[in-house]
Amino acid sequence: MSFSMIIGHENIKFQIVSAIKQQRFSHAHIIVGEDGIGKSFIARETAIEILGKCENKQYADIVEFKLAKGKKSIGIDEVKNIIEETTKKPYEGDKKIIIVYNADKITETAQNAFLKTIEEPPKGVFIILLCEKLELILDTIKSRCQTYKLNRLSEEEMMKFVSSKFSGLSEIELKSVIAFSDGIPGRAEKFIDDSSLREIRDTIINVLRTVSTNNLEEILSNENFFVKYKNEWQEVLTCMLSYIRDVLIYKETSNRDLIINIDKVNDVKDIAEMFSFNKLNGIINIIKETRIKMEKNVNSTLVFDSMLLKMQEV
Template identity: 70%
Template structure:
């Protein structure tokens, strides 16, 4: 794969490729975007192009630093190791690329320690920082870097990605995955490869079916499921909203072709008959309130219990 073969992010690809070809690629860069958006793919392809290589493989002069699994931040000790690496000459040619993942996890002290190296790295050394939250990076570092912001893929780009990445997948499943991914390729890959997401998807529709039948005990059965996936609460709420969207659409139009979760069409039809518009809108508001509480780190046990009871009572 070359940088131009990556689907989406056209302006970033053109800008980076052009500056490399003209010898104007600056020494420090930040690539910012959501998890799964393609930051690492773009960064590695830029690194390969900088080294004037063809194949996408491991090169000794592309050095990657990642947040250690047992740590929540990148401290001064880790930055000292990176600085030490920047001061080593390239092995194969006259260029070396340093990739720092989760750069927004650097402590303020670590960023200050890294500042001089970012401002004036040794000749032939290129530093690329990857992050999700640009606001966590100090202004003094941002001002010394070229910043590339990666946006979500549009529907046409996302469908092309899915058909290329999963060529044997049915059109119906492509439609489902595309809706779930919300323009983020990494989310689509995870859904196709991670069985836990399929469990989340199946159980959320079962919870709605229990609520639909006004059987509180049926919904409360899923308390353990919700707590099991409390770390994946965004995915859980996404699937709730996806099904409610389909139910509302079917109630309005009766058109199967507009349904995203087409493999669940029988359940959606049943719930469309039993749920009122008022109740569906009430559940949407409950989910929005649940999201706000979880974003504020309110105890998930209390939040999910409250959500299930309110969904039943609305």
């Protein structure tokens, strides 16, 4: 893969390539974006460009550090290893690139220990930090880095990505994948490869049907589903919002051509008759509140119970 083969993020790719060619690429960078948005691809291609290589393969002077399996944070010992690596001379040429994944998982103490190296790395060393939550990076580090924020791909870009990646999909399947991915290429790949995500999509329709009954016992019966997929909460909430978006549009226009989840068009029509505009907008706000709580690592069972209760009351 090369920069030209990465779909989307055109301005950022242009900025990076131009800076490298003009030899004004700074020594420390942060690439921030949601999981699956393409941070690692951008980082790898940036590193290859810095080294002046053409082929995407393993190079001794591209060193990657990732969160250890089973660990929730990157501590001082791991950061000392990263710092030590920056002091080693490149194997080829005069440049070395250090890519640190999950940089927002580095503890505050470890970030402080890393600060001097980020501010003044050895000559020829470039540091690229990848993260999802920029607010967890210390301001002192952010101020010393060039930051690139990767945004979700447009529907047109997602169509291009999915079509090139999975050429055998029907038009309905293609639209379903794009609807679920919500502009994030990694989610599209997960949807194709992971049957559990298709189960999420099918089950959410039934959840919305039970919410329409206002029967508290029936609504709370969905708790097991949310607990089962608590680690995929982003996909669950994105799927709910996608359906509600379709229901709102169909209620407003009665135009099935505007529905993204076209393979669920009959379900969308049914649910459109079950909910008022006010209730649908209320549910959207509840889902947004739920997302904020999940991002703050509030107990998932309590969060989803609260969400279901509020949906019944709205």
